[in-house]
Amino acid sequence: MTQKITLLLKSKNINYAKKEAKRRGTSMSKMMDEYLDLLQRINKKLKEEELHPFVKRFGGMVSSGKNVDVKSIF
Secondary structure (H helix, E strand, C coil): CCCCCCCCCCHHHHHHHHHHHHHHCCCHHHHHHHHHHHHHHHHHHHHHCCCCHHHHHHCCCCCCCCCCCHHHHC
16 A cells, blocks of 8 residues: 655755656655665664674673673672
């Protein structure tokens, strides 16, 4: 299903989008739709690859070169 929307963009971005769409042989609508699909796929992949909270908290301790007292963390 498609719907029509109105976007307010900077003139320089509109001009760029028109030229880019023409260069690619597509419409601005199709180009924006594909771009938003790509963003969704990227965000989904990033969420799937999120680190476990334990890894986030303690990641880098070994490679930082800092002396860390593990007992003080708990």
